[in-house]
Amino acid sequence: MPKGSYLELIGGEVGLLSPLKLANLINLVEYPFFIIQTNGTLFSSDYLDVFEAFISHDKRIAFSVSIDGPEVITDKYRGKGVYKRVLKNSLELLNRGYCIQGYGVLYEDLDLSWVDSLPFKWRFQLPKDGLSIERQKELAKQLLATGKEFLYNELMPNLCVHSGNKCSSVLIADEGFSPCDRTPDIWVDSVRLCENYFKDYLTNSDCVSCEIHSFCNSGCPAWRQNGKALGCTLLKELITGLSNRYKVSIQKMLKYLWRLALRELYHIPTMGEIRKWKSCHK
Ligand code: SF4
Numbered sequence: 001m002p003k004g005s006y007l008e009l010i011g012g013e014v015g016l017l018s019p020l021k022l023a024n025l026i027n028l029v030e031y032p033f034f035i036i037q038t039n040g041t042l043f044s045s046d047y048l049d050v051f052e053a054f055i056s057h058d059k060r061i062a063f064s065v066s067i068d069g070p071e072v073i074t075d076k077y078r079g080k081g082v083y084k085r086v087l088k089n090s091l092e093l094l095n096r097g098y099c100i101q102g103y104g105v106l107y108e109d110l111d112l113s114w115v116d117s118l119p120f121k122w123r124f125q126l127p128k129d130g131l132s133i134e135r136q137k138e139l140a141k142q143l144l145a146t147g148k149e150f151l152y153n154e155l156m157p158n159l160c161v162h163s164g165n166k167c168s169s170v171l172i173a174d175e176g177f178s179p180c181d182r183t184p185d186i187w188v189d190s191v192r193l194c195e196n197y198f199k200d201y202l203t204n205s206d207c208v209s210c211e212i213h214s215f216c217n218s219g220c221p222a223w224r225q226n227g228k229a230l231g232c233t234l235l236k237e238l239i240t241g242l243s244n245r246y247k248v249s250i251q252k253m254l255k256y257l258w259r260l261a262l263r264e265l266y267h268i269p270t271m272g273e274i275r276k277w278k279s280c281h282k
Pocket residue numbers: 160161162163164167168169180181182183219220221222223
């Protein structure tokens with residue numbers, strides 16, 4: 001298992017699994033880290049009480065909660081009342097000692113200064129239709145100027161999207177939905193290994209000579225434009241901007257990003273530590 005790998009649990013909604021089933025599932029799988037990608041509406045205090053009663057001490061579990069911006073934007077795209085529910089459950093997770101991040105789509109009407117008011121970090125992916133090259137350049141400039149470059153999720157090297165055509169992430173879904181919402185048609189059962197599925201997908205010839213090819217690998221094969229990652233320009237601009245800022249080569253910068261990603265993973269507490277934290281803060 002490569003260093004820095006984690007198992008992401010994703011589904012129509014992971015929280016639809018009963019807390020006992022989710023705990024049993026994680027207990028059964030040997031993986032150093034687990035990330036639960038959730039819409040955040042079902043992980044209530046009652047749910048977590050049962051989950052924590054059954055989950056093994058040694059498991060390291062973090063949460064990534066879907067949220068697209070402040071109340072007016074999240075509710076516009078996800079339904080009325082969603083923001084308040086998600087925030088309430090997210091704060092409950094934080095209080096219990098879990099690592100948590102918000103994750104959403106970067107919509108045009110979002111003012112990024114909103115993230116400063118969130119009690120946890122937030123990252124975005126680009127919308128499915130992508131952004132024009134000019135807009136990506138503008139966005140990179142804005143993110144670099146405000147020190148918010150890590151809001152772009154794809155700067156983290158250990159994401160599935162960086163495996164390009166070798167995407168073979170094991171993704172576990174709840175029963176009835178695709179394990180990856182970008183590939184609804186290749187779902188077979190509740191555990192899907194899509195190894196080799198994308199091996200012949202088109203990549204752009206520019207990618208071969210690209211300096212960050214080993215990092216980007218032309219991006220998620222299910223969401224490309226002309227064989228390139230949706231955020232091709234944004235990613236290149238951000239990495240170049242960071243390497244200029246820290247006066248290091250691009251290759252050194254990529255190594256640094258890897259170290260950062262590993263550090264982030266090792267910050268995820270074990271369930272034993274979470275239990276200890278809980279007993280100290282009663
Ligand atoms: S299809 Fe794309 S988003 Fe889905 S698992 Fe593969 S790389 Fe990740």
